[in-house]
Amino acid sequence: MTNGNADGGGPTTSVNEEVFSRCQEVFPSWRSLTVDDFDFADPKGFSSFTMGIQARPHVAAADADPPAVLYRHLEGKENAILDSVEERRVFLLLGEQEIAARCLHYDDMCRIEEFYRGRTLTADDVYDARMQQGVAGELHRFHRLDPTGLPKATFFELLFERWGPLVERVLIEERNEFPEHERHLCEPLLQLLEPTTLRQVLGRLPDPDIDEPVFCHNDTYHGNTFALDDRRVKLLDFEFSCRNHRVFDFANFFAETAMLHGFAEEPHFKIGPARHTDADLAQLIGFYLDHEQIEDPSDRQRRLDELVAQTSRALAASDYMYAMAAIPLSVEPIQKIRFLPYAAQRFAKFRAAATDPS
Secondary structure, three states, rough: OOOOOOOOOHHHHHHHHHHHHHHHHOHHHHOOOOOHEEEEEOOOOOOOEEEEEEEOOOOOOOOOOOOOEEEEEEEOOOOOOOOOOHHHHHHHHHHHHHOOOOEEEOOOEEEEEOOOEEEEEEEEEEEEHHHHHHHHHHHHHHHOOOOOOOOOOOOOHHHHHHHHHHHHHHHHHHHHHHHHHHHHHHHHHHHHHOHHHHHHHHHHOOOOOOOOOOEEOOOOOOHEHHHHHHHHOOEEOOOOEEOOHHHHHHHHOOOOHEEEHHHHHHHHEEOOOOOOOOOHHHHHHHHHHHHOOOOOOHHHHHHHHHHHHHHHHHHHHHHHHHHHHHHOOOOOOOOOOOHHHHHHHHHHHHHHHHHOOO
């Protein structure tokens, strides 16, 4: 599929038509309608793309059942963390537990989900106590699940193993696809694939022999968190979900709040210094611990302090993850962002943290 803007004409028009045609196959009531009867959100995503589709106000409810869906395109997805059978089993379990949206259709080409009404969180929402409380509750429910058939390897081990060949192909074989002024970024980014780099990433996380990994979301930044109109908070986008350390889910929630946009010079964004403080981490983790049975206040405080320290160390792992995730998209991006400079800035931030003795 091709990509582009959803403001009429251009490549996205063909995406809309292809997606709509697929939905018509699944939902009989849509067959009497046309693509012009629906609004299509811009495609977005990393290893696949999603788009919201809603019937326009002039369409009667009886003529569009359901009136809105979230469509996720799966066909041709190369850079999955789990294989397709594992990923399907995980998503359906999350739907049964009402952590993920209810699944309306699932096949090898696409997954179509119940449409959430509300809004995606902003970077500022990350610091809102009510939003944090909702996220903490959902994460606690998430971490208590133990899906069958998950790989024993943890998220970063799988990321290194399964995405490494894709990253290498882009940085070496497809280097000339980038603008000439960006090509110099490819060589240093190859260090992402060195075993020593993976060891540095794992070194930012708790010792698995002491703190056993659990089932984690692994991509909890604000763009994957949703405030429903009924005031509940829900997590979105479970493609990265597998075993990891829970502190990474806490850390990753704050990862993208350091992004600064609107610069005149290319690439028009910068990854600035961290916005969060230890107090922000403690507030989120405190809400999480409210779901634990810890009767002794001193025990609770010790656990809180321990998790805050571990989360602070784990933040650098988000920079590594986003650098790895951005590179396979950089040649044909789904979203309008220069992914190679983004990856370079993320990796530079990781390297600075990894070499910091503190």
